[in-house]
Amino acid sequence: MFACGGGDLTRASRTRSRGFFGPMGWMTGRAFDEGSAVGKMAATLGPLGWWRQWRRCLSARDGSRILLLLLLLGSGQGPQQVGAGQTFEYLKREHSLSKPYQGVGTGSSSLWNLMGNAMVMTQYIRLTPDMQSKQGALWNRVPCFLRDWELQVHFKIHGQGKKNLHGDGLAIWYTKDRMQPGPVFGNMDKFVGLGVFVDTYPNEEKQQEAQKRRYSPGVQRVFPYISAMVNNGSLSYDHERDGRPTELGGCTAIVRNLHYDTFLVIRYVKRHLTIMMDIDGKHEWRDCIEVPGVRLPRGYYFGTSSITGDLSDNHDVISLKLFELTVERTPEEEKLHRDVFLPSVDNMKLPEMTAPLPPLSGLALFLIVFFSLVFSVFAIVIGIILYNKWQEQSRKRFY
DSSP, rough: OOSSSOOHHHHHHHHHHHHHHOTTHHHHHHHHHHHHHHHHHHHHHOOOOOHHHHHOOOOOOHHHHHHHHHHHHHHOOOOEOOOSSSSEEOOOEEEEEOOOOOSSSSSSSSSSEEEEOOOESSSSSEEEEESSSSSEEEEEEEEEEOOEEEEEEEEEESSOOOOOOOOEEEEEEEEOOOSSSOOTTTBBBBOOOEEEEEEESSSHHHHHHHOOOOOTTTOOOOSSSSEEEEEESSSSOOOTTTTTGOOOEEEEEEOOOSSSEEEEEEEEEEOOOOOOOSSSSSSSOOOEEEEEEEEEEEEEEEEEEEOSSSSSOOOEEEEEEEEEEEEOHHHHHHHOOOOOOOOOETTTTOOOOOOOOOOOHHHHHHHHHHHHHHHHHHHHHHHHHHHHHHHHHHHHHHH
């Protein structure tokens, strides 16, 4: 018979469900397992007798647990704890993308826009096909004003090319400008913001081989290679050296033609940039880049892009999921972590940006031309007067 005081059934369900459901799984597991016993009791006692018996069994503690469970179920996507009582994450749907890709399009209600050769398929969004000289991009239409966030990217790179005969890779962006095609993995050069590059072709190594120069093992990088770059609009991405002069860090990532899922996560918390990857099919994150003192403004756009040249690959994005991270800050950290207006990295000198002069209005241009003409006429009149006086003085000398 079912017991109210937490007998063997309750203890067993709590132990079993904690391992399956996670930190709060024991609560949902208990409600589920006891439900079957409650069904048997209801059949024996009838509806009224069942309710009286169940109400006597419910303690205040059990009632609070069930109330909390109902609140969590009714609130949709609840918080997921990712730190030891300090960090919680919330999925932000306006910055996320997953199958069946209903938010992708060109309409005013679309959250994501395609550019170039990018195409929406049933199982993925293909940025570029395995064809030469293609480029495509996918950009979020909503600027992100989150202070701390984490972007999880599910992607796939595959093609017919053999070793070192494929390219060029893809990039994930958090930048001030969006939908700007260019040479940097399909995006504009001298961007403002953050770029994370999954580079699949070693340009620098091939140039060293072409010049018959030995490639030093101390600086050699194994491709595919993940790197990151923060730019304030003054730096150019160096294709010939695979972005080495401006990279914040990097790691090797063998991601081509794999038969399991590949993931990349970009986390920005308390001015700390961390990039991790899951490319081994083990469902666990592996560190790649960690840079403190990264200052990124709010209000920039997320996007991803790709480009092919003489070499090509299929570059597919399966999902993009952005999580808002809620982090506790001390008063001192609040002062240090104020909003910035231009990307920068502590202990890394970026060239200063010279702000371009604003274009002249029609009235200002008219006034400039008008006063220039007046000054020219005035100068001509003065010149004529002076010339006449000089001529008169010259004639008096002859008399």
